Amino acid sequence: MTKKYDVIIVGAGIGGLHAGIYLQSENPGLKTLIVEQNDYPGGYVSGFTINGFYFDSAAETILGYAKSSSRAILQKYDFYHPIHTVEPMEAYYNDNHVVRMFSNPELFLQDIEKVHPDQSAGVRKLIETSHQIRKDIKELSLDEGITFGKLLRIIFKRPVLRKYARKNYKQLLDEFITNDEVKDYFKLFSLWFGLKLENLKAPILAYIISVAFTEGLYYPEGGMGAFAKKLAELYVTRGGELRYKSTVKKILIEKKTAKSVLLTSGEEIQADYIIANSDLHKTIFEYIGKKHFSRRFTDRIRKIETSMSGVLLYLGIENYDLSKYPAHLMIGRTSDITKNYEENDFNVDGIAVRIPNNSDKLKARPEKESLIVLTFAPYNWNNFWKIGRNKKRTKEYRELKKSIIAKIITKLESFMPNISKHIKIKRLATPMTFERFNGSTNGAWYGPKVNQRLPSFKSQIKNLFFAGSNVGGSGVQAAMSSGLETGAFLMRKMNKKLLKEY
Numbered sequence: 001m002t003k004k005y006d007v008i009i010v011g012a013g014i015g016g017l018h019a020g021i022y023l024q025s026e027n028p029g030l031k032t033l034i035v036e037q038n039d040y041p042g043g044y045v046s047g048f049t050i051n052g053f054y055f056d057s058a059a060e061t062i063l064g065y066a067k068s069s070s071r072a073i074l075q076k077y078d079f080y081h082p083i084h085t086v087e088p089m090e091a092y093y094n095d096n097h098v099v100r101m102f103s104n105p106e107l108f109l110q111d112i113e114k115v116h117p118d119q120s121a122g123v124r125k126l127i128e129t130s131h132q133i134r135k136d137i138k139e140l141s142l143d144e145g146i147t148f149g150k151l152l153r154i155i156f157k158r159p160v161l162r163k164y165a166r167k168n169y170k171q172l173l174d175e176f177i178t179n180d181e182v183k184d185y186f187k188l189f190s191l192w193f194g195l196k197l198e199n200l201k202a203p204i205l206a207y208i209i210s211v212a213f214t215e216g217l218y219y220p221e222g223g224m225g226a227f228a229k230k231l232a233e234l235y236v237t238r239g240g241e242l243r244y245k246s247t248v249k250k251i252l253i254e255k256k257t258a259k260s261v262l263l264t265s266g267e268e269i270q271a272d273y274i275i276a277n278s279d280l281h282k283t284i285f286e287y288i289g290k291k292h293f294s295r296r297f298t299d300r301i302r303k304i305e306t307s308m309s310g311v312l313l314y315l316g317i318e319n320y321d322l323s324k325y326p327a328h329l330m331i332g333r334t335s336d337i338t339k340n341y342e343e344n345d346f347n348v349d350g351i352a353v354r355i356p357n358n359s360d361k362l363k364a365r366p367e368k369e370s371l372i373v374l375t376f377a378p379y380n381w382n383n384f385w386k387i388g389r390n391k392k393r394t395k396e397y398r399e400l401k402k403s404i405i406a407k408i409i410t411k412l413e414s415f416m417p418n419i420s421k422h423i424k425i426k427r428l429a430t431p432m433t434f435e436r437f438n439g440s441t442n443g444a445w446y447g448p449k450v451n452q453r454l455p456s457f458k459s460q461i462k463n464l465f466f467a468g469s470n471v472g473g474s475g476v477q478a479a480m481s482s483g484l485e486t487g488a489f490l491m492r493k494m495n496k497k498l499l500k501e502y
């Protein structure tokens with residue numbers, strides 16, 4: 001059996017990397033190992049290059065990163081990566097008019113005033129209310145050592161937060177906006193959760209609106225691939241070991257204690273502690289096995305629903321002037337995109353288009369440009385994308401992908417004339433692709449849906465912990481914080497154990 005580590009982390013996703021960086025930076029004497037099935041770090045926070053065209057593979061933006069505590073913690077460890085915002089955050093092309101959403105709400109309101117003059121007062125009020133809710137939430141979370149009685153008194157003193165505490169996002173939007181198209185603009189902030197507006201809590205969405213309309217959304221320079229690589233370098237520089245192309249088949253448990261990981265190669269590696277940054281359902285039911293958990297716990301995990309999935313079309317474009325378009329644009333209504341998962345159907349009526357090189361107009365334009373199109377799609381659509389349940393790629397699957405690529409390009413061309421003649425690379429990722437490359441149950445984009453009680457990062461098994469979207473919630477920011485939280489908890493635990501031993 002291979003040498004023993006203090007900690008093994010399963011998966012070099014953004015959560016696993018953050019847990020590893022925390023542990024190695026706080027105690028460089030530790031021996032930690034991250035095992036990753038792919039040959040690149042970051043999981044959904046990654047990028048790839050084909051024939052000189054660079055693409056972010058999945059996530060592209062980090063909400064509220066500039067002032068986040070995860071960034072502040074990593075800066076302590078000398079990690080710095082330049083970030084920029086994208087303006088407009090989104091541009092909506094509908095019925096011969098364009099509405100652009102900027103982080104400066106006054107600029108957004110100028111477009112609203114032009115296109116929907118009767119909605120402008122409501123939009124302004126919605127943004128102001130969101131700022132107030134965020135302020136209230138921040139004050140609440142800053143107050144340490146809070147008791148329940150104190151909490152009640154504090155909420156009582158915050159009438160705005162109190163008013164919206166029990167409302168959902170639909171109710172929040174309905175209160176201020178009467179026009180469906182304008183409501184659609186604000187669906188941008190709920191797209192990341194893949195849930196119906198009724199299932200999203202008003203204060204959480206108000207918080208996000210407030211962050212977006214003060215700070216904007218952050219994009220790491222050079223794309224997510226460069227960001228994740230730098231994080232992986234930091235981990236290794238601090239003494240961590242990172243092994244790629246190493247797939248965990250089992251997490252072995254002995255006497256109710258996590259003991260080792262067994263790789264698909266047959267190698268078994270021991271550790272005192274194991275952190276699973278891999279998919280929640282797979283970790284519990286495939287890698288560990290239900291017999292090691294209580295029936296109550298496995299029943300609860302079985303009921304946890306995965307978030308939605310979708311398709312991403314990566315296009316490599318040459319000799320076409322993309323500079324005249326915004327970096328982010330939506331063709332068709334946002335509700336066309338959400339319809340796909342609400343009605344368990346798939347079409348390309350609404351698509352989101354991303355042109356990364358337009359986010360920084362000062363940069364010299366490369367000859368090879370990338371353009372990414374995305375929309376939601378259910379995992380089980382069309383008999384699991386014509387490959388059935390055995391997951392074997394078939395000719396029918398490839399043909400289906402070709403037809404979807406053609407449909408998306410036709411839609412794009414209605415907006416960007418003749419672009420098809422300039423496309424050098426076309427690759428389509430379906431829910432099956434996300435499942436295969438990230439090990440995500442149902443090809444879920446955001447881990448478990450956020451409107452459910454997620455399990456704690458502390459497991460029922462001694463010395464086994466979780467990190468990432470599995471326990472921390474949707475999105476890059478949540479996965480980072482979760483990795484740091486798990487790392488910090490484990491650090492304290494190890495220190496306590498050391499103290500006892502002396």
Ligand SMILES: Cc1cc2nc3c(=O)[nH]c(=O)nc-3n(C[C@H](O)[C@H](O)[C@H](O)COP(=O)(O)OP(=O)(O)OC[C@H]3O[C@@H](n4cnc5c(N)ncnc54)[C@H](O)[C@@H]3O)c2cc1C
Nearest residue numbers: 011013014015037043044059060061248439468469475476
């Ligand atoms: C298309 C798309 C767009 C998105 N856009 C955004 C966005 O713009 N902003 C945002 O905040 N969020 C976005 N998200 C969500 C966000 O990317 C994720 O919530 C977050 O990155 C999850 O990080 P994680 O570390 O928890 O997990 P993951 O990124 O899923 O990492 C898990 C890692 O574990 C590895 N692994 C799994 N099983 C094994 C095994 N058996 N053995 C070894 N390794 C294993 C995987 O290969 C992977 O590297 C997007 C997601 C998708 C798919």
